[in-house]
Amino acid sequence: MHKSDTTEITDTPAGAESEAIIQVRGLKNSFGSHVVHEGLDLDLYPGEILAVVGGSGTGKSVLLRSIVGLLRPSGGTVKVFGEDIQHLSSSERSRVERRFGMLFQGGALFSSLNLQENVALPLIEHVGLPREEAQHLGRLKLALAGLPAEAAIKYPAELSGGMVKRAALARALALDPEVLFLDEPTAGLDPIGAAAFDQLILTLRDALGISVFIVTHDLDTLYSICDRVAVLARRKVLVAASLDEVAATDDEWIQEYFHGPRGRAAQATANQAKA
Amino acid sequence: MASQPGSVKIEEHRFILKGAWILQHYKQLRGEIASLKGQLHPESEPTSQIPWRDSYTLELQGITAMDTAGASLLLEFLGSHWLEDYPDVVAELPQERVRLLKTIAATMANPLEAPTPQASLLRLFLAGVGERTEAVWRQQWQLFGFIGQTLSTMLGTFARPRSWRITSMVAHIQQTGPNAVPIVALLTFLVGAVVGFLGATVLRDFGATIYTVNLVAFSFLREFGVLLAAILMAGRTASAFTAQIGSMKANEEIDAIRTLGLDPVEVLVLPRVTAMLVTLPILTFIGMFSGIAGGALVCVTTLDISLFQFISIVKRDIAINHFIVGMVKAPVFAYVIGVIGCLEGFKVSGSAQSVGEHTTSSVVQSIFIVILLNAIAALFFMQMGW
Numbered sequence A: 001m002h003k004s005d006t007t008e009i010t011d012t013p014a015g016a017e018s019e020a021i022i023q024v025r026g027l028k029n030s031f032g033s034h035v036v037h038e039g040l041d042l043d044l045y046p047g048e049i050l051a052v053v054g055g056s057g058t059g060k061s062v063l064l065r066s067i068v069g070l071l072r073p074s075g076g077t078v079k080v081f082g083e084d085i086q087h088l089s090s091s092e093r094s095r096v097e098r099r100f101g102m103l104f105q106g107g108a109l110f111s112s113l114n115l116q117e118n119v120a121l122p123l124i125e126h127v128g129l130p131r132e133e134a135q136h137l138g139r140l141k142l143a144l145a146g147l148p149a150e151a152a153i154k155y156p157a158e159l160s161g162g163m164v165k166r167a168a169l170a171r172a173l174a175l176d177p178e179v180l181f182l183d184e185p186t187a188g189l190d191p192i193g194a195a196a197f198d199q200l201i202l203t204l205r206d207a208l209g210i211s212v213f214i215v216t217h218d219l220d221t222l223y224s225i226c227d228r229v230a231v232l233a234r235r236k237v238l239v240a241a242s243l244d245e246v247a248a249t250d251d252e253w254i255q256e257y258f259h260g261p262r263g264r265a266a267q268a269t270a271n272q273a274k275a
Numbered sequence B: 001m002a003s004q005p006g007s008v009k010i011e012e013h014r015f016i017l018k019g020a021w022i023l024q025h026y027k028q029l030r031g032e033i034a035s036l037k038g039q040l041h042p043e044s045e046p047t048s049q050i051p052w053r054d055s056y057t058l059e060l061q062g063i064t065a066m067d068t069a070g071a072s073l074l075l076e077f078l079g080s081h082w083l084e085d086y087p088d089v090v091a092e093l094p095q096e097r098v099r100l101l102k103t104i105a106a107t108m109a110n111p112l113e114a115p116t117p118q119a120s121l122l123r124l125f126l127a128g129v130g131e132r133t134e135a136v137w138r139q140q141w142q143l144f145g146f147i148g149q150t151l152s153t154m155l156g157t158f159a160r161p162r163s164w165r166i167t168s169m170v171a172h173i174q175q176t177g178p179n180a181v182p183i184v185a186l187l188t189f190l191v192g193a194v195v196g197f198l199g200a201t202v203l204r205d206f207g208a209t210i211y212t213v214n215l216v217a218f219s220f221l222r223e224f225g226v227l228l229a230a231i232l233m234a235g236r237t238a239s240a241f242t243a244q245i246g247s248m249k250a251n252e253e254i255d256a257i258r259t260l261g262l263d264p265v266e267v268l269v270l271p272r273v274t275a276m277l278v279t280l281p282i283l284t285f286i287g288m289f290s291g292i293a294g295g296a297l298v299c300v301t302t303l304d305i306s307l308f309q310f311i312s313i314v315k316r317d318i319a320i321n322h323f324i325v326g327m328v329k330a331p332v333f334a335y336v337i338g339v340i341g342c343l344e345g346f347k348v349s350g351s352a353q354s355v356g357e358h359t360t361s362s363v364v365q366s367i368f369i370v371i372l373l374n375a376i377a378a379l380f381f382m383q384m385g386w
Helices: A060-068 A090-097 A115-127 A131-144 A149-153 A161-172 A191-208 A219-225 A243-248 A252-259 A261-274 B023-040 B068-078 B087-091 B095-108 B121-158 B166-176 B178-204 B209-250 B253-259 B264-302 B307-317 B320-347 B352-384
Strands: A022-031 A034-044 A049-054 A075-080 A100-103 A179-183 A211-215 A228-233 A236-241 B007-010 B014-021 B057-066
Touching: A022 A060, A034 A060, A034 A236, A049 A060, A049 A191, A049 A219, A060 A075, A060 A179, A060 A211, A100 A161, A115 A131, A115 A149, A115 A161, A115 B023, A131 A149, A131 A161, A131 B023, A131 B068, A131 B095, A161 A179, A161 A191, A179 A191, A191 A211, A191 A219, A191 B095, A219 A261, A228 A243, A228 A252, A236 A243, A236 A252, A243 A252, A252 A261, B007 B023, B014 B023, B014 B068, B023 B068, B057 B068, B057 B095, B068 B095, B121 B264, B121 B320, B166 B178, B166 B209, B166 B264, B178 B209, B178 B264, B209 B253, B209 B264, B209 B307, B209 B320, B209 B352, B253 B264, B264 B307, B264 B320, B320 B352
Parallel strands: A049 A211, A049 A228, A100 A179, A179 A211, B014 B057
Antiparallel strands: A022 A034, A022 A075, A228 A236, B007 B014
């Protein structure tokens, strides 16, 4: 064990000499007397897949919500595309938020709209496309997320969990965002569905060149698609580096996480896949 | 931020594509492509593809930016096979753009629109009528079934005082009773005053304004007290029951109750219905009293009938059976309103829209049934001479 404030390793991924598109500095979040984050720093670079891991209750979702602006932090700054979102006017904020795509944990699809209407909604509202064209693009996005054509006219209540996640991903991609936020994308999916979803995210990142910010518990996701991993513990980011470096960090929780039975199993599978 | 918008031009057998092919310019680009196709093939359908590869060369280097929307447009314009047909053009493109185009092309390889079965309007209309009729029939059937189920559960629980859910029942009494007193009292008071005015106006021509007292007392004891209280309960409480049980249903809480070996009717319905059975008679009594008070106010202020005279006329002319006729209806209405509210809650499926639909339906149904039952009861009591 060592003191957390002396051991922060924050390196940039290879080849990413460019400016970080999301810069979190000294973030503080507290609810009443309960402090969730204090002095939290984190960067997201263009084109990378960054995973945020941490035990339950360490405030992964709170971090996500304060970056996308759903939650006003108690202190610190969150700079997105070089702008501090807390000091923007509401119209400027809306312009920044359009460059985000967010996948909520439970999907959060609008239950009174069918899938193509769900995806078409931001296109109609923000781009001003006619309904017909917006729904056409909506169907394209649904197909891109791997849903069959007949799913487009179904309602969220008629779908399985995996299909809800895919549809929610399609809606998150509707406006061709530059950053995609995923809150536990593979939670509740079967292993085959989860692996397919991981591959889908990887394919989309490669094809669309977007940056992806994943909050996850899924070790297989970490090993198979993530470029960097940030570990959240003791109210801040302990390390944010490549998986190997993080796994080698001398910290009790991290060792337990990556070298516990599940961590070893996921690592073995990943190594097999590489070989 | 976005550079010059995307554009398409033809110059002597060359297609020149330029600018940013992104979502912001989607509408305009689509329009340009449609008009271009119109120029090339005025006779063909605007959606058909251009047989360009025999006679045209393609220049894509001018494209500055592209996203999925732009890529899909480009592929729709050129046909999805051009990536294979023109390797030399593709080779000049940046790697990530080729990846994007290939991903979108793979996505568009399958038809995006599922075939929808086409039916004639007449058939759809007839099918709709049939569905509605069956739904109404099924609804009544379910309601009768649920009324019976609740009654039998109630009788079964009655013998076992240990399984009475006192806390839950008291909480529902609190919600449905005391909190509803002000609105019931105010509303019946106002209606009582209106009935008083009505009587005064009509009976003045006959010189029988004194009978306004009888009119107010009769109507509120026999009909209006219980009817107004029940309608308010239907709007206020039946909807609350539906929304509560409905969101529990949507959250799978009802299923959880079942898997824990408990009976949702016993746990959720009985406390609510029992609470209604307790509160509606009390509210009815308050409604009767306050309605008559409203009538009395009108009599005292406009008809020169003193309060003392008003009370003595009521005592002399109105027999106790009118009060009983009004009161016996209260538990029946309470039971029906409670049961409809709960049943509609159980019918909710998943979506927020469904919660809304069933809440509306429970209010409409319970008001309808209350008025219907009241009419039947009025006929019955009149024939019996009670």
